[in-house]
Amino acid sequence: MEAVTLSIPPTPGNSIAKRVDNQNLYTISCVFKDKGYQNLFFYGDDGYFDNMNAFFGVNNFDIYDRGRGSILSDKINTKRYTIKDDEVTFENTWGIADDDIYRKVLKVADEKYSTKQPFFASVMTTSNHKPYTYEAGKIDIPSGSGRQGAVKYADFAIGDFLQKAKQKPWFHNTVFIFIADHCASSAAKDAIDVKNHHIAAFIYNLPSHVNQNVTQEVSQIDIFPTLFSMLNWTYVSQFYGKDVFDKTYQPRSFVGTYIKLGMKKGQDVFILSDQKKGNQYIWNHKDLEEVKINPNFKKSIISNYQTADYLFSNHLLNEK
Structure with missing residues (x-):
């Protein structure tokens, strides 16, 4: 969340999303806002x-969530909308099912399109978490039977979302990005297991660019600077992320x-830990x-x- 939204390496300790004084930062939302989104x-x-x-509330986003009990600070100048019970077909301890939240996104997108309001929607899905439950009959793997079913359901929900989006008048002018946070069994661990941070990312529906598979090493912080470049947008920022298609791009990733804290360049990996240790x-x-440690690395x-x-x-x- 921190890396994608702020386009910076994840800072030591708590995520910026959880810290005090994290308002009015220059995030990707500022780029969209400046373009009228x-x-x-x-x-x-x-x-x-x-x-x-x-x-998100103090950084230019309106909020759509279940709205149970908690409220935003009075200092936050944003709007909050509740996803109502009659909009939900399945819910577990993590929240509503992926296809429910995608359905809500489609509804809001229709509303924005009807008013000719361009929008950028950041959507956090949750179904691919324990207890791996979802509405029966969606896929051929029983709900709650394990991660394989949750992965297949998540894939089903994405496919269903895109099929419905393709029927919308706004589809031809909309770009979709899908990106993970990490692979399974990597969260809440002190040690860094490199293979569990090799994730998928897709930028979809840019007809002006040929389809291609990016095989070089990139990072979450590069996703939106790359998109903005593909859209030929200009802006001034302190983003650490780069356009991965730029000829000067130097492959590396952060974990x-x-x-x-880790940094990877090809086969070379450096990990910083507490007490100023490095390996x-x-x-x-x-x-x-x-x-042996390379001092420059x-x-x-x-x-x-x-x-x-x-x-x-x-x-x-901070946003200037």
């Missing part, structure tokens, strides 16, 4: 969780957990093998994370 955030449960409502490894696509990772933290701590990431 309205920013929307959708979440299928109460956005009080992980401080999402507060973070962060609660304590450790360098070679990644063989299965395991990490520790090697060490400086590179420290400079990326430390400057990102410095900019936030000194209010230099």
